Amino acid sequence: MRPLRSKAGKWTATVVSTRTEMDRKWVPEKVTVVRKIVSFAGEERDETVLEAQETKDGRTRDVTAVIAAEAKKSLEREKKRRTEEPPQPGENPHRGGRMSLDEILPFSAKKRPDYVFRPVEGASLDGAPAVVLDVEPKIQDDRHWRGRLWFDPATADLRRAEIKPADNPPFVKEIQIAVSFDAHPSGPLLIRSFRIKINAGMFLKHVRQEIVEEYSDYRIGDSR
Numbered sequence: 001m002r003p004l005r006s007k008a009g010k011w012t013a014t015v016v017s018t019r020t021e022m023d024r025k026w027v028p029e030k031v032t033v034v035r036k037i038v039s040f041a042g043e044e045r046d047e048t049v050l051e052a053q054e055t056k057d058g059r060t061r062d063v064t065a066v067i068a069a070e071a072k073k074s075l076e077r078e079k080k081r082r083t084e085e086p087p088q089p090g091e092n093p094h095r096g097g098r099m100s101l102d103e104i105l106p107f108s109a110k111k112r113p114d115y116v117f118r119p120v121e122g123a124s125l126d127g128a129p130a131v132v133l134d135v136e137p138k139i140q141d142d143r144h145w146r147g148r149l150w151f152d153p154a155t156a157d158l159r160r161a162e163i164k165p166a167d168n169p170p171f172v173k174e175i176q177i178a179v180s181f182d183a184h185p186s187g188p189l190l191i192r193s194f195r196i197k198i199n200a201g202m203f204l205k206h207v208r209q210e211i212v213e214e215y216s217d218y219r220i221g222d223s224r
Helices: 064-084
Strands: 010-022 028-041 044-056 059-062 115-119 131-137 145-151 158-165 172-183 189-202 205-220
Touching: 028 064, 044 064
Parallel strands: none
Antiparallel strands: 010 028, 010 205, 028 044, 044 059, 115 131, 131 145, 145 158, 158 172, 172 189, 189 205
């Protein structure tokens, strides 16, 4: 599943991605840490893997070449799919691992009527004042999301979102997503951190993992 994309247009950032694969008791089995440069230009996405290390059974090894090759193949598949199968209106956002902020956050005029917003009194964010809303969809399916949103009381900028599907997709037991945002001096809202926890699978194939990505060194208007 690809991380969310912000609406900053063309931008580049350094990302440290930590993927932790779990056993049935949610005890870490393997941890892969990747440092990379990611860039977005509209729907086009690119990344350059700088280094990657994998730790398993107490041993750490360099897997930079392996992760870079996997990233290249993934980007090629994503580009081909986008060219051959452009997403259709109403298409399930889980399909193909494609998600964007617009697909899951209920802010558009079209989406707002499908949700109930309830203020959370006395809530804060990292000890600072915040306007906080609980969001509940009127339609309980895997295309609608429930959760909690935190806003800056001075600017109304979204600072954090914790969400999950109103109803899980097939073969998925659990998905939880948390995204934190920063406002760039030039104006756009940018992703600061992204976390997804997923428990999914069927028969012999099962995925239990957490992915945490930390973004830094933003460059707005840079393609690389």
